[in-house]
Amino acid sequence: MSAFKVLIVEDSPTMRQLIVFALKRIRGLQISEANDGVDGLKKLSAERFDLIFTDINMPIMDGLKLVSLVRNDPGYKDVPIVIITTEGANEDRERALALGANEYITKPIQTTKIMDAARRLLPLTV
Amino acid sequence: MAGIEDHHGGANRAEEFLQIFKKGAEFTQDLLKENERLRFQILKLEEKERQEPGVPSDDATVRRLQEKISTLEEEKAQILDRIREVEEENLDFANRYVDIENENNMLANLYIASYQLHSTLDFNEVLQIILEIVINLIGAEQFGVMLLDEKTNSLRAVGSEGIERDELPVIELGEGVIGQMAKTGENYFVDDLEHYQKDLTNPMVCIPLKIKEHVIGVIVIYSLLEQKSRFAEVDYELFTLLAGHAATAIFSSKLYSESERKLTTIQGFIDLMTK
Numbered sequence: 001m002s003a004f005k006v007l008i009v010e011d012s013p014t015m016r017q018l019i020v021f022a023l024k025r026i027r028g029l030q031i032s033e034a035n036d037g038v039d040g041l042k043k044l045s046a047e048r049f050d051l052i053f054t055d056i057n058m059p060i061m062d063g064l065k066l067v068s069l070v071r072n073d074p075g076y077k078d079v080p081i082v083i084i085t086t087e088g089a090n091e092d093r094e095r096a097l098a099l100g101a102n103e104y105i106t107k108p109i110q111t112t113k114i115m116d117a118a119r120r121l122l123p124l125t126v
Numbered sequence: 127m128a129g130i131e132d133h134h135g136g137a138n139r140a141e142e143f144l145q146i147f148k149k150g151a152e153f154t155q156d157l158l159k160e161n162e163r164l165r166f167q168i169l170k171l172e173e174k175e176r177q178e179p180g181v182p183s184d185d186a187t188v189r190r191l192q193e194k195i196s197t198l199e200e201e202k203a204q205i206l207d208r209i210r211e212v213e214e215e216n217l218d219f220a221n222r223y224v225d226i227e228n229e230n231n232m233l234a235n236l237y238i239a240s241y242q243l244h245s246t247l248d249f250n251e252v253l254q255i256i257l258e259i260v261i262n263l264i265g266a267e268q269f270g271v272m273l274l275d276e277k278t279n280s281l282r283a284v285g286s287e288g289i290e291r292d293e294l295p296v297i298e299l300g301e302g303v304i305g306q307m308a309k310t311g312e313n314y315f316v317d318d319l320e321h322y323q324k325d326l327t328n329p330m331v332c333i334p335l336k337i338k339e340h341v342i343g344v345i346v347i348y349s350l351l352e353q354k355s356r357f358a359e360v361d362y363e364l365f366t367l368l369a370g371h372a373a374t375a376i377f378s379s380k381l382y383s384e385s386e387r388k389l390t391t392i393q394g395f396i397d398l399m400t401k
Contacts, residue, residue, distance in 0.1 A: 012258045012262060013242065013245075013255075013258075014238060014239070014242045014255060014258040014259060014262060014263070015258070015262050017238050017241070017242065018234060018235070018238045018262075018263075021234050021237075021238060022234065086261060086262075086265075086267075086351055088351055088352040088353030088354075089352060106351070106353045107261070107262050107265060107351065108262060108263050108264055108265035108351070108354065109262060109263070110231050111230065111231045111234045111235075112227045112228075112230075112231055
């Protein structure tokens with residue numbers, strides 16, 4: 001069985017490392033990283049991903065813009081997107097979900113929440 | 127006449143006796159037949175019992191069924207006890223799983239914070255990593271990092287988040303909560319986190335950055351993210367980690383920057399002399 005490809009779009013190296021650390025505990029995932037929305041889009045156009053984790057507050061292009069662009073791409077309209085952010089207000093959550101994000105996780109982050117989201121959104125066998 | 131009568135009387139008695147005897151014989155015959163029939167019946171029942179031993183009499187059936195019910199009741203009680211034990215074990219496993227996951231989460235956070243803090247010798251990068259840890263792993267919204275100037279014995283902000291660095295006051299060592307914590311090296315947490323009112327000289331949290339017992343600065347927190355209402359166990363562990371590792375990372379990066387600067391100066395001087 002080929003691995004599920006996961007893209008992490010996050011400007012903080014600390015957060016990226018923590019998300020990678022959590023996802024590596026799930027078998028069958030191939031993880032790639034991007035520093036911001038533009039870098040994320042480049043990687044999304046270069047290869048096909050099965051799941052995207054993205055922050056909102058990032059330089060150059062923020063996470064909400066990325067979600068919007070990804071959802072408008074016919075090839076990515078059904079790919080699950082998980083937002084990981086410091087923005088805890090309900091209106092922020094609703095806005096992100098309305099744009100097409102599947103899940104909304106607030107910081108401070110817990111590795112279990114990242115793992116649970118990946119398990120829910122990917123058709124993993126284990 | 128009397129002889130004839132006597133003769134007749136004797137004949138009658140004989141006849142009666144014969145009748146009685148005949149009846150007795152018939153009765154005996156009947157008894158024999160009945161006896162024969164019952165013996166045959168017994169033989170049939172014995173034969174049936176031999177062939178079908180599982181079909182006992184009614185009383186035996188009831189007794190055996192009662193015994194079976196009693197055995198089954200005991201088995202049922204044992205099974206219910208076992209189910210209870212298994213349910214308790216399951217609950218215990220579930221609780222242990224949650225504890226282990228929390229422990230894993232805590233260790234992951236501590237490992238990554240420590241790894242990141244020692245991943246660079248650039249002072250600005252170290253400072254940025256401390257800010258990232260406090261935002262992303264602890265969940266603080268407004269906070270600052272202050273370093274002690276040993277010449278002036280005062281604490282001055284070198285980095286902040288959610289609040290302008292220049293807004294943070296310069297604090298004399300021993301002055302107020304921040305100065306006191308920097309002097310004693312003890313962590314400070316406000317008693318009532320929920321009703322805390324932001325005060326730049328009186329933060330909700332003040333964590334001295336220490337190399338052994340030598341304080342080089344403090345982290346001061348004024349507010350937490352909206353979704354963060356209280357500190358978890360992992361936060362206190364992170365504060366402990368930051369107190370030591372952030373201090374050594376800052377100290378090392380400053381020493382490195384200083385030695386780099388001196389090296390550049392010396393190199394420039396050597397270049398000037400040799401040209």
